[in-house]
Amino acid sequence: MTEPPSSGREGGRSLKTRVKTARKRSLSSTLWLQRQLNDPYVARAKREGYRSRAAFKLIEINERYPILKPGQKIIDLGAAPGGWSQVAAKTIGAEQGRGRVIGIDLLDIEPLPGAEFRTMDFMDETAPRLLTEWLGGKADVVLSDMAANATGHKKTDHLRIVGLVELAADFACGALAPGGAFLAKVIQGGTEGELLARLKREFASVRHVKPQASRADSAELYVLATGFRGPPA
Template sequence: MNDVSSSGREGGRSLKTRVKTARKRSLSSTLWLERQLNDPYVARAKREGMRSRAAYKLIEIDERYPFLKPGQKVVDLGAAPGGWSQVAVRKVQSEQGKGRVIGIDLLEVDPMPGAEFKVLDFLDPAAPETLEHWLGAKADVVLSDMAANATGHKKTDHLRIVGLVELAADFASTILAPGGSFLAKVLQGGTENSLLAKLKQEFASVRHVKPQASRADSSELYMLATGFRGKASA
């Protein structure tokens, strides 16, 4: 039995797809599937061959505040499935030999022209040195679209993702070259003061960005730090 139906008028008007609740599917899973089927960015990603809808968030952020440039060395933390790396490859022109894109993840990522994917935990003490060895130099950009697993408790989830961003920011300050940039996912509700203070000390500019590609009901926000000055003393 087909568990997907359409509602609305035909004849030029888009139809909204609704998913009938199946016996073995929870309500939350049904709502997630319905949202996916009706998400224009999911459809666009499939149509344009992008690996994830998240790619359009990075595209929009870079269009508003250009920081990805040809020839740069980019590190993508938690790269799977590769949507952000895909955008970085195009922006730095690594497929044409002008830049480098290295994505690391705990999971294997399907190969992509212009990008190098490695199975590596960025929290491994040897990770910064390993990445510098792979790049042959410091990185120009560190990207992080990572998010801690959600618990459903807003305050707990906020603390967990801020903790993850703090670790990613510390990693970035270890491997970034002077003038480099750091972009990471956070949650609305404010970034912890200690993290903001650290970033403002280490970067010339720190701003929060909410791209249109982020779902309206999502509390996600992105923090873009540019003009790396150097790691702050402990």
């Protein structure tokens, strides 16, 4: 099938793919599938061999704020299906034996050149210690593109994802080397004040980033904290 251009139009005629609602498919599922079929980043991910469209979010963020460097040690939280680990491995040179990338998730992940995947819960109190042992030292960067399962209630979903990011930040502060960076997905909503205040105490710089690869109708953005100050003396 000919791939439609990102504008979805040619010669004034819409080329967007429409999905008919099947008996066993809900309207929300139908709309999601239609959006996937017409998403230029989904098509680009398939064309360029990335595991997910999310890969382009990390690529864009790293182009603006280079946190991934050759030879680093990287931890990817909630790594499935592996798109961010894939970008990290290519960027730091892990495929050539420079640096290491370890992704963890509750789900099994297909093997990927340059990355190691472990099935585990990052909230386990032993996780930071185990990851440090597996990496052979503290991490330079902790990545998290995780999102809590949606309930459909906007305020509840926002609180749940902020809570998840707070737990990821706890993990990062136990696993990062001084000077390290933490990048995590959050949702706009105004209740993440405590999280930001905490990150500003722990890191030299904290900023929000909204990559173009994030869907225009999405409230997601990313918090990037750099210059980890290290554990208290």
